[in-house]
Amino acid sequence: MMKKNKQTKGKQKTSKKPSRGGTQSDEKPENTLDEDEHEHKPPVSKEPFSKEPMSKEPIQASKEKGGITAALNQTKKLLTGKKTVVKSKEKEKDKTSREKKMPSVSLPAAEKTERETNGGGQCQEKVIAAAKGLCRYLIDMKESSLSTYFDERLAKYTPTNCTFNEWEKNMSKNRSKEYKVSDASRVPIEVAGKPAYINASYIKLDPVCSEFILTQYPLKDTIHDFWRMVSQKKVNRIVTIFEPYVDEAIEEFNKVPSLISPGPVTTPDSMNGPVINLSQKSQTREQIMSMSVRCETNQVKSSFFPLFTDHYMNLDNWLINTRKVEIDERNKNWMSLYTVEIVAEECSEANYIRVFNCTTWPWKKVPNEEKKLLALVRAPFKDESPLVAKQDKSEPIVVMCDLGLDRSATVVLTTVIIELVLAGKTPDCDALFKKMRDQRPNVFTMSIFYTYAIRSALQYLKMKLKIIHGTGIGAINPMITEALNKVPFVSKK
Numbered sequence: 001m002m003k004k005n006k007q008t009k010g011k012q013k014t015s016k017k018p019s020r021g022g023t024q025s026d027e028k029p030e031n032t033l034d035e036d037e038h039e040h041k042p043p044v045s046k047e048p049f050s051k052e053p054m055s056k057e058p059i060q061a062s063k064e065k066g067g068i069t070a071a072l073n074q075t076k077k078l079l080t081g082k083k084t085v086v087k088s089k090e091k092e093k094d095k096t097s098r099e100k101k102m103p104s105v106s107l108p109a110a111e112k113t114e115r116e117t118n119g120g121g122q123c124q125e126k127v128i129a130a131a132k133g134l135c136r137y138l139i140d141m142k143e144s145s146l147s148t149y150f151d152e153r154l155a156k157y158t159p160t161n162c163t164f165n166e167w168e169k170n171m172s173k174n175r176s177k178e179y180k181v182s183d184a185s186r187v188p189i190e191v192a193g194k195p196a197y198i199n200a201s202y203i204k205l206d207p208v209c210s211e212f213i214l215t216q217y218p219l220k221d222t223i224h225d226f227w228r229m230v231s232q233k234k235v236n237r238i239v240t241i242f243e244p245y246v247d248e249a250i251e252e253f254n255k256v257p258s259l260i261s262p263g264p265v266t267t268p269d270s271m272n273g274p275v276i277n278l279s280q281k282s283q284t285r286e287q288i289m290s291m292s293v294r295c296e297t298n299q300v301k302s303s304f305f306p307l308f309t310d311h312y313m314n315l316d317n318w319l320i321n322t323r324k325v326e327i328d329e330r331n332k333n334w335m336s337l338y339t340v341e342i343v344a345e346e347c348s349e350a351n352y353i354r355v356f357n358c359t360t361w362p363w364k365k366v367p368n369e370e371k372k373l374l375a376l377v378r379a380p381f382k383d384e385s386p387l388v389a390k391q392d393k394s395e396p397i398v399v400m401c402d403l404g405l406d407r408s409a410t411v412v413l414t415t416v417i418i419e420l421v422l423a424g425k426t427p428d429c430d431a432l433f434k435k436m437r438d439q440r441p442n443v444f445t446m447s448i449f450y451t452y453a454i455r456s457a458l459q460y461l462k463m464k465l466k467i468i469h470g471t472g473i474g475a476i477n478p479m480i481t482e483a484l485n486k487v488p489f490v491s492k493k
Contacts, residue, residue: 126424128476131461133426134417135476135483138454146454146487150447154430159438170197173225175216176403185439187213189229198225199404201440202396205432208423209416211396214404214440217242217250218304224315226304230353231344234395236388237380239411241358241401244307249363249402283350285343288312288321305340305355319343321350331375333360334367339387352387356380361407366448370456377415377456409436409443410453417457422464429454455487 143149164180171177187200199222200215213233217240218226230238245253283291292312305320306313312321321341328335336357341350356379367373380391391397401407413432420427433450436443444450462480 123424127422128465130421130424130426131465131476132479134421134429134454134458134461135479137427137429138483138486139479141486144486146451147447150444150450154433154444154450155447157434157437159434159441162438162441166197167199173197173219173222174199175219179403179405179442179445182439182441187215187229187233189225189232191225191228196225196228198222198229200229200398201404203412203436203439205416205435206420206425208425209419210391210393212412212415213396213398214408214412214443215398215400216404217400217402220252223304223313224318227315227318227320227342230398231342231351235398236351236353236395237383237391238353238355238398238400239358239376239380239408240355240399241361241376241407241411243359243361244303247363247402283321283323283341285319285348285350288319288341288343288350292321305338307338317345319350323352328375328379331372334358334372335376335379337379337383339385352385354380354383354385354388356383361401363402364406364446364448366410366452370452370459373410373414373452373456374460377411377418404440405443406445406449409440410449412436413450413453414456414460417454418460421457421461451487455484455489458484458487 138146141149143152159182162180163183165183166186167174167181167183174181181199181201185201185203187198187202189196189198198215200213203212203214213229213235215226215229229235242250247253289312292310293308295306295311295313306322307325309322309325312319319342321343322338323341324339326337326339328337336359338355338357340353340355342353343350356376358376361367361372380397384390399408399411413436416432417427417429433444458480462477465476465480
């Protein structure tokens with residue numbers, strides 16, 4: 001009798017494996033039913049249901065009617081019932097596990113908006129409608145390409161009623177003597193309690209979109225002002241575009257002695273330093289000065305923060321310490337991630353900043369693959385650090401290149417177009433361009449950057465819509481293809 005019961009239980013175990021759905025056979029799903037049964041299988045000995053006490057009356061009644069056989073049958077039913085509950089729970093766990101493993105290609109902020117408003121496909125339809133609107137913007141153009149459209153209709157746009165008084169008063173703090181900074185949108189900072197100037201502009205385009213600060217690469221005499229701005233405006237993520245020591249757009253790099261080691265991307269082993277537990281608390285000023293290496297003068301000239309692990313800069317008693325350097329494994333020779341500590345003059349402990357540095361985006365050119373730009377666009381939103389909170393829309397993201405006009409503006413426009421579409425709003429690209437110029441005059445000095453931003457956003461949406469199912473999904477794919485034909489790939493490899 002007991003042998004027969006054990007065989008029956010063995011069959012149940014084999015036949016009740018949870019369905020894997022779309023999971024590949026070589027993947028080991030989390031918390032499988034087999035593992036759960038192995039861990040929670042009730043002992044055959046005393047009190048098999050001690051965790052779930054039951055009345056003894058049913059058991060006693062069964063003994064009176066059918067003796068031991070009836071009691072065993074009832075115990076078997078109870079075991080089967082418990083396994084059914086376990087299996088049901090495990091199906092939910094398995095489903096959740098598969099959903100977590102599904103590749104995600106969207107911006108977290110936009111994903112959150114989509115999930116929260118998704119009521120029976122209504123949000124999906126809005127996303128598709130917004131994507132169609134973006135495609136229609138390109139398809140309906142009379143011009144043969146977006147580049148021609150830009151040159152003929154947008155390039156000459158100049159904001160009206162702008163003043164540039166602070167820019168004119170602080171010419172020594174501007175890299176360019178030609179491209180001005182508007183008083184209305186410039187980022188104000190304070191030095192010793194008094195208003196001060198920095199070549200940086202707020203970019204605010206739509207309530208559903210992130211807020212940005214576009215700025216030039218700091219001059220030797222404005223590095224301190226840059227970190228003041230980051231601290232005072234509560235910035236915790238910075239996107240930079242420069243190639244250490246060799247970026248031809250940044251004059252200082254041409255003056256750095258050749259004996260300095262190359263940038264971190266080319267020699268990752270030389271700059272990783274000791275393994276650091278980033279879950280520990282912020283270091284104090286004394287800890288940084290005693291445990292890190294002070295940067296030499298020639299190193300400070302080449303970068304506005306140390307490029308090597310456990311090196312620090314002292315800027316009039318402000319300490320800038322690089323705690324850790326990481327290489328983006330999926331995009332090697334494209335982006336490096338720095339965890340930087342800042343200790344302000346009046347503070348004793350550090351605050352943490354994440355710096356995403358694109359190291360190989362050539363001056364006056366665009367990347368040879370859209371996915372590279374998209375990786376840079378998504379980085380601040382996807383980043384997870386034990387020391388820095390997730391990106392919040394109330395906190396601006398600093399985006400920087402040589403002048404803060406072309407490469408950095410491309411990152412911002414791409415991000416905003418994607419955020420708008422995923423929020424179900426059709427982007428008015430002309431209006432976005434004009435708003436950007438209203439806030440930072442002369443962004444997009446060349447059509448190549450404006451067209452590349454829109455092309456990259458389209459490529460992103462093409463990937464995104466593959467995992468969205470809803471009415472009209474079949475019609476949008478040919479539209480995206482047709483729209484992309486209006487934005488030919490313009491990069492020179």
